[in-house]
Amino acid sequence: MSLDTKAVAHIATLARIRVPEQDLAGLAKELNGIMTWVEQLNEVDTTGVEPMTGVEQRGLPQRPDVVNDGAMPDKILANAPEPAHGFFTVPKVVE
Amino acid sequence: MSDNTKNLIEGRTGMWEVVLGLEVHAQVISKAKLFSGAATAFGAEPNSQVSLVDAAFPGMLPVINEICVEQAVRTGLGLNAEINLKSVFDRKNYFYADLPAGYQISQYTQPIVGKGTIILDLPDGSRREVGITRLHLEQDAGKSLHDQHPSKSYIDLNRAGVALMEIVSEPDMRSSDEAAAYLKKLRSILRYLGTCDGNMDEGSMRCDVNVSVRKPGDPYGTRCEIKNVNSIRYVAQAIEHEARRQIEIIEDGGTIKQETRLYDPNRGETRPMRSKEEAHDYRYFPDPDLLPLILEQSFVDGIKAGLPELPDAKHERFVKEFGLSDYDAGVLVAERETAAFYEQAAKGRDPKLTANWVISELFGLLNKEGKTITESPISAAQLGELVGLIQDNTISGRIAKEVFAAMLETGKSAPAIVEEKGLRQVTDTGAIDAAIDDILAKNADKVAEYRGGKDKLFGFFVGQVMKATGGKANPAMLNERLKAKLQG
Secondary structure (H helix, E strand, O other): OOOOHHHHHHHHHHOOOOOOHHHHHHHHHHHHHHHHHHHHHHHOOOOOOOOOOOOOOOOOOEEOOOOOOOOOHHHHHOOOOOOEOOEEEEEOOOO | OOOOHHHOEEEOOEEEEEEEEEEEEEEOOOOEOOOOOOEOOOOOOOOOOOOOOOOOOOOOOOOEEHHHHHHHHHHHHHOOOOEOOEEOOEEEEOOOOOOOOOEEEEOOOOOOEOOEEEEEEOOOOOEEEEEEEEEEEEEOOOEEEOOOOOOEEEEEOOOOOOEEEEEEEOOOEOOHHHHHHHHHHHHHHHHHHOOOOOOOOOOOEEEEEEEEEEOOOOOOOOOEEEEEEOOHHHHHHHHHHHHHHHHHHHHOOOOOOOOEEEEEOOOOEEEEOHHHOOOOOOOOEEOOOOOOEEOOHHHHHHHHHOOOOOHHHHHHHHHHHHOOOHHHHHHHHOOHHHHHHHHHHHOOOOHHHHHHHHHHHHHHHHHHHOOOHHHOOOOHHHHHHHHHHHHOOOOOHHHHHHHHHHHHHHOOOHHHHHHHHOOOOEOOHHHHHHHHHHHHHHOHHHHHHHHOOOOOHHHHHHHHHHHHOOOOEOHHHHHHHHHHHHHO
């Protein structure tokens, strides 16, 4: 698998990272290097091994349906740049 | 699905078939959120029901709410669906101001519930089965308010992290009527199960509609997704408009672009959503903060054993056990509370008579007053008493309406009103005879006419005697005695 500059530009857009045109080729090379390195994993024969995303084998821990959190709007908004009337504010997003 | 000619839409180049699939987001009834201990109640002060997990502060870890899992399984069972004992949570990545983490925790390739079915009750009385593709658990996003400030959007994260069930149908529907019937039935089932309140006004049930058109027999056309339509009426309207729009484009030689659109009920049109134009690349991957969700079969069986009787089963029982018509049974079972009200009122009474009273008189009253069955000013027991009085001939059906009105006005019971107002039906033959004799004596000329062959006067005599008895004479007895006396 190999990434061209167009794919890198697309990924940058999805990640909301502004990448100048002249940097795309260099980034593509770097990303391709990382991918080639990861692709070495393909050399391992995983026939019959179920895919897993973690090493922990016990089930997902669950929590009772109890309200024991929240009720701290001041803390939630403490780092917001321009809170107003208890809301976060952001530049207008209109549909 | 073969006999679908009645649903086709006529275009310039012939008939078109609309193909519809629905994605419903149903808010799970739970006290706390899907992955945090913050409250879910509607209408709280902004950002007052937000935990650090919901606001995606660094290092916060999600822990799943066991009730939300149970509710999803319960809903799956209510939709006759496969329950997946192993399911996986994934991250769906996109940027939006009301999604603090930059991703939504959802389920992608391995949802908690797989294929199921739902039976639609269509307006013409027919029924049709529609496939459920899947149901998965996911987090809701926060709420954006765009009308509070000229250049800012306000963000409230109270809803962020609340558990949703996304219920996806197969593309099995072929008309806006069917889509509406699907939503009604799904809402009814969710309410019976107690897993979602189905309130579309408050956004606890939201609907996205996938619409495509094709010539009958052709493969599926390209679909457009209409987002967040917030009432059943608007869903039907949005479908009609979108189908027309697509047919026109194709008939003009164009092609449909797969896109997300928004329905504008004021202008009666759909338009593309700008924000979604390039957001379709969600880059799902398994959430490393959450292990796979493993359920025991015994857990599923336990929920199954505790399921309430659902609308279809109740419908069938009302028809079989109570002899109700399909129509009446359908009306009564649509809401769990209505069915419960009816069953309580009908206990020990004539079930058909009770059904008539609930459907015509009580519903008429509730409609007029804008009340739901749970707010009914007349209780099930009270209505049952009234029906009992009709059944045992204490009062006639006509008088019962008068009693019903008095019950509403005074809050008193039917028997008390009947006693108080002296409305008891006269079934004493002596009293009826006396009233008849009196009327016949006063109208000797008319009696002569009747006996001379003017049969139509019979109605006149009935009316006079009824009037004389204040409407309380038992109609059947009155007819019988009157006929005998006129012949004699």
